[in-house]
Amino acid sequence: MDRRVVVSTGTKALQEQLAGKDLPLCEKLLGRPIRAVTVKGRANYLCLHYWRQFKAQPLFSSPGETRHFKALSDWAEKTGTGDKAEWRGIPEGLPAWREINARGDRCLGSHCPLYNECFVVLLRRQAEAAEVVVTNHHLLFADLALKNRWDAAALPEYAHLVLDEAHEAEESATSFFGTSASKHMLNEWLNDAGRAFRGDRHSSLAGTLQDASQAAVFFFGRFEGRERRDSLTAEFLDADAQRLHERLATRLDGAALALESEKGSEEALGLLERLEAWREAFDFALEPGHDGFARWIEVRGKNVIFGSSPIDVGPLLRDHLFSRLNGALLTSATLTVGGRFDYLRGRLGVPPRAEEMRVPSPFDYGGQGLFYVPSCFPDPSSEDFQEALCTSVAEMVCLSRGRAFVLCTSVRSMKAVAEALDGRVPYAVLMQGDEPKGVLLERFRLAGNAVLVATASFWQGVDVQGEALSLVVLDKIPFAVPSDPITQARIEHLRKTGEEPFQTYQLPAAAILLQQGAGRLIRSAKDRGVVACFDVRLRRRSYGKTLLASLPPFRLTDSIEDVEEFFADGGEE
Secondary structure (H helix, E strand, O other): OOOEEEEEOHHHHHHHHHHHHHHHHHHHHHOOOOEEOOOOHHHHHHHHHHHHHHHHHHOOOOHHHHHHHHHHHHHHOOOOOOEEEHHHOOOOOOOOOOOOOOOEOOOOOOHHHOOOOOOHHHHHHHHHOOOEEEEEEHHHHHHHHHHHHOOOOOOOOOEEEEEOOHHHHHHHHHHHHOEEEEEHHHHHHHHHHHHHHHHHHHHHHHHHHHHHHHHHHHHHHHOOOOOOOEEOOOOOOOOOHHHHHHHHHHHHHHHHHHHHHHOHHHHHHHHHHHHHHHHHHHHHHHHOOOOOOEEEEEEOEEEEEEEEEEOOOOOHHHHHHHHOEEEEEEEEOOOOEEEEEEHHHHEEEEEEEEOOOOOOOOOOHHHHHHEEEEOOOOOOOOOOOHHHHHHHHHHHHHHOOOOOOEEEOOOHHHHHHHHHOOEEEEOOOEEEEOOHHHHHHHHHHHHHHOOOEOOOOHHOOOOOOOOOOOOOEEEOOOOOOOOOOOHHHHHHHHHOOOOOHHHHHEEEHHHHHHHHHHHOOOOOOOOOOEEEEEEOHHHOOHHHHOOOOOOOOOEEEOHHHHHHHHHOOOOOO
């Protein structure tokens, strides 16, 4: 444990890069092999218990899904790791995977009859023997939350941490130090309990589960149709909602009692533990008075999620992570705002004694790229902005001959731009959400001149090198939506402590995301291209200087003729 190093990064793709390229380089430099293991989140691995149940009675969400059953079955019977990254010829988003993966909210733990054969358990044993564990931020902070709440663990003990893509750490920590309980999670629990105890001998239990299911329909149905995330205020929990909540709680009490009567059943014990965890998260989100947490409700399609998130994760990371380590290294291309580390040091609870280092970029941004911000353009708050944006993006895409990312700050803007481009430019227009992210990126690379219109998840962690990407368009400065419950709570918290929220939180957060968006363009010494941002606040507002100073040192222009000349010259100076 004293020598074990955990290396955590932002995505599974970066995990694979670390394990496949960077660790072999370390071995070469050290002149010896390194005992290393890559650990992903539980939902990436097959659960043998649920696979056997599914195989005995397969349920598919669509007829088209059945054609993948043989390939799935062949893989499940042969795999030595259970990692779905091994899949060949099976769609990434196969709905059946949700029924058979090893995610924690369905796990029976040591009560599972296949515990000793479990891929997650076997992987954990390998991690215990490793010198280096390569993981991702989701699992790193899930592990910290488990250790903090239940004295459990997802990772072995470690004394040293490398936190790659550290600018993403606050968001991941916020998710896992908070709680959430959804309608879908409860429905899955009810379905699993019903499947585990079917037949005449369990008719009483089946009845209580049916009662609980009906109570859930009435309670969650009250909140459906909003399609957004809101602060969980008193208006959501009026007298009728509280009455329906009490009814649901009573029915779940009945289901728990009925399961307790199944004496000696490992399955019943596992189901009871799952229900207890769900109710704990549900009750914590609904109960007011938890200082330091933002309570929220989110509706996504037919799912309703109640949650609570910490307002400030800095103290949590300081107390539960950095204070127990012998050493930590935080890395990212976007750790600074205006050349200073102060913002992320504060947000992440980095100890004052930590040293800082800025390493110059190997890229010649002034020679390789251009940053275009028009001086005459509608303000983002103007009614004319969206139409002007669509027209200007079409013009830019024609100049770049496709080969473009258009990164938007909202789904509404994304759809408007994609619709406007389709038929107006002679290039394939791809839009986030039409296909899985990996498929879209592969289509974009293969096309060579496509246009990909996307939102948040494409602003960072996406790497397209070469001429396939020569233009990155940013519709606006990516300020967090101030009405978001967590952002709202953080703004109020800063005001109460005497700080100015815009300067100390909203502006630095936008600066880092703006750097990430612009950073999609130059990914190698051979890349050339233009970043265009159609937010005139970069020029007209005083804070625009802070944002521009945080960006790579591109040559700045407001002349569309400069852009035209840049592309006419093939991107050369």
